[in-house]
Amino acid sequence: MDRPAPVKADVSLRVPAEGAYVSVLRTMTAGLAARLDFTVDDIEDLRIAVGEACALVLPVATPGGDLEAEFRLTPASLTVSVRVETASRADLDYESFAWQVLSTLTAEATAHAGDQRLEVTFSMDSSLALSDGRQGAGG
Amino acid sequence: MTLDGGSGPQGSDLGRGALPGRVDGAREQHAWLFGQFRDTTALEASRLAARDGLVALHLPLVEHCARRFRNRGEPFEDLVQVGTIGLIKSIDRFDLGRGVEFSTYATPTIIGEIKRYFRDKGWAIRVPRRLQELRMQIGATTAELTQVLGRSPTPRELAEAIGCSVEEIVEGIESSNAYSTLSLDATDDSGEDGGVSMLEVIGLDDDELEQIEIRESIKPLIEALPSREKQILLLRFFKNKTQSEIASEIGVSQMHVSRLLSRTLAQLRRSLHESS
Numbered sequence: 472m473d474r475p476a477p478v479k480a481d482v483s484l485r486v487p488a489e490g491a492y493v494s495v496l497r498t499m500t501a502g503l504a505a506r507l508d509f510t511v512d513d514i515e516d517l518r519i520a521v522g523e524a525c526a527l528v529l530p531v532a533t534p535g536g537d538l539e540a541e542f543r544l545t546p547a548s549l550t551v552s553v554r555v556e557t558a559s560r561a562d563l564d565y566e567s568f569a570w571q572v573l574s575t576l577t578a579e580a581t582a583h584a585g586d587q588r589l590e591v592t593f594s595m596d597s598s599l600a601l602s603d604g605r606q607g608a609g610g
Numbered sequence: 611m612t613l614d615g616g617s618g619p620q621g622s623d624l625g626r627g628a629l630p631g632r633v634d635g636a637r638e639q640h641a642w643l644f645g646q647f648r649d650t651t652a653l654e655a656s657r658l659a660a661r662d663g664l665v666a667l668h669l670p671l672v673e674h675c676a677r678r679f680r681n682r683g684e685p686f687e688d689l690v691q692v693g694t695i696g697l698i699k700s701i702d703r704f705d706l707g708r709g710v711e712f713s714t715y716a717t718p719t720i721i722g723e724i725k726r727y728f729r730d731k732g733w734a735i736r737v738p739r740r741l742q743e744l745r746m747q748i749g750a751t752t753a754e755l756t757q758v759l760g761r762s763p764t765p766r767e768l769a770e771a772i773g774c775s776v777e778e779i780v781e782g783i784e785s786s787n788a789y790s791t792l793s794l795d796a797t798d799d800s801g802e803d804g805g806v807s808m809l810e811v812i813g814l815d816d817d818e819l820e821q822i823e824i825r826e827s828i829k830p831l832i833e834a835l836p837s838r839e840k841q842i843l844l845l846r847f848f849k850n851k852t853q854s855e856i857a858s859e860i861g862v863s864q865m866h867v868s869r870l871l872s873r874t875l876a877q878l879r880r881s882l883h884e885s886s
Contacts, residue, residue: 498784501780501783501784502780505764505765505766505776505779505780505783506765506776508764508766509764510761510762510763510764511752511762511763511764511765511768511783512761512762513762514765514783597764598761598762599761599764
C-alpha cells in the first residue's frame with residue numbers, strides 16, 4: 472500500500488482508554504498523514520492535535536472503557552474523531568488549554584457530548600495542497 | 611596558506627625547546643611538528659610537546675567540524691571535546707608517507723567521533739543505528755528541501771530525495787521522538803508498554819490556578835468601589851472583624867453594614883460574571 476484510495480477511505484482504531492495508548496494513535500495519525508502528502512510540519516501539528524484531543528476526552532472516560540478513533544481520509548485532508556464512553560453526560564471544557572491548542576492547530580474542531588459519550592472531531596488540510604493551489608507549482 | 615619558503619626547519623636538528631612559532635606558515639609548522647613527533651630518536655618529552663603542538667594547531671579544524679553539529683541539543687564545548695579525541699587519534703595514526711593532506715585524513719575521524727557521541731550519549735531511548743543515521747539524513751534533507759520548496763517537505767518528497775521508502779521516513783520521524791522524551795504520553799522506562807505516562811502523572815490542574823484569575827479580575831472591581839464599601843470589605847475579609855465591630859468603627863448600624871456587605875458582594879459577583 473503506497474497510497475490510500477483517493478475517493479473515500481475510513482480507518483478506525485480502538486484502543487483502551489488510557490494515556491499510554493495515545494502514542495499509538497499519534498503514530499497512526501502520522502502514518503496516515505504521511506501517505507496523504509501532508510508536510511512534515513503538518514504531521515507534527517497533527518500529532519499534537521491528536522494528543523490534545525485525547526487529553527480532552529480521556530479524563531472523563533469510563534475506567535476500563537475504549538478509546539475509539541476514526542480517520543476519514545480525502546486526498547489532501549484528514550478528519551480525526553476520538554470518542555470515549557462516559558459514565559454520565561460530560562460537557563467539554565472549551566476554556567481548557569487542550570481545546571485552545573486543538574482549535575488553533577486544526578482547520579476545524581468540534582466536540583459532541585452525548586448522554587454517555589464524548590467525541591472530539593477535528594480536520595486538517597495538507598499545507599502542500601494549500602500552497603500548491605496558490606502558487607500552481609509542483610514539487 | 612603559503613608554501614613559498616620551501617623547506618622549513620626539519621627534524622630534531624633544531625633541538626627540543628625550539629619554538630614552532632619560528633616557523634612561518636601553518637603548513638610548515640605542521641610538517642615540522644610531525645617530523646618532531648615521529649622522530650624516534652628524539653626525547654620522549656619533545657615528542658609529546660610536538661604532539662601537543664599538533665593538537666593545538668589543528669583545533670580550529672575540530673571546531674569547524676563541531677560547528678556542523680550545533681543546534682542539535684548538545685553543548686558546542688562537549689562536541690569540541692569529543693572531536694578533539696578524534697583529532698588526537700588521527701595525529702597518532704596519520705601516515706606521512708601516504709601523501710594525503712592531514713585535514714583530509716583527520717576530518718572523517720573527527721566527525722566520526724562526534725557522530726558516535728551523538729549515537730551513544732545523545733539519545734534518551736536506544737534506537738537502532740540505521741534509524742539514527744536515517745534521522746540525521748531526514749533532518750538535513752528537511753532543512754534543504756524547506757529552503758528549495760519554501761515550505762516543509764512531505765514524507766514522499768523526503769523519501770525521493772534520500773532514496774528510501776515513505777515507510778522508512780515515517781519510521782525515521784517516529785524515532786526522532788525518542789531522541790528527547792518530552793512527549794506527554796511518553797512512558798517511563800519501567801517497561802515496554804507498562805510504563806507510567808506523563809499524562810497520568812501530571813493529573814489535574816491546580817484549583818489555585820483559577821483563583822489567580824478570579825483574584826486578578828476582581829482587583830480592578832474592588833478598586834472601583836466607593837470608599838466606604840471598600841473599607842467595609844477590607845475590615846470584614848482582610849482584618850476579620852465582625853459586622854458589629856465594623857458598625858461601631860465606621861459609625862453605622864450592624865444591619866446597615868450587613869446590607870452594604872451583601873449588596874457589595876452581589877455587585878462584585880455580577881460584574882465578575884459580566885466581565886468573563
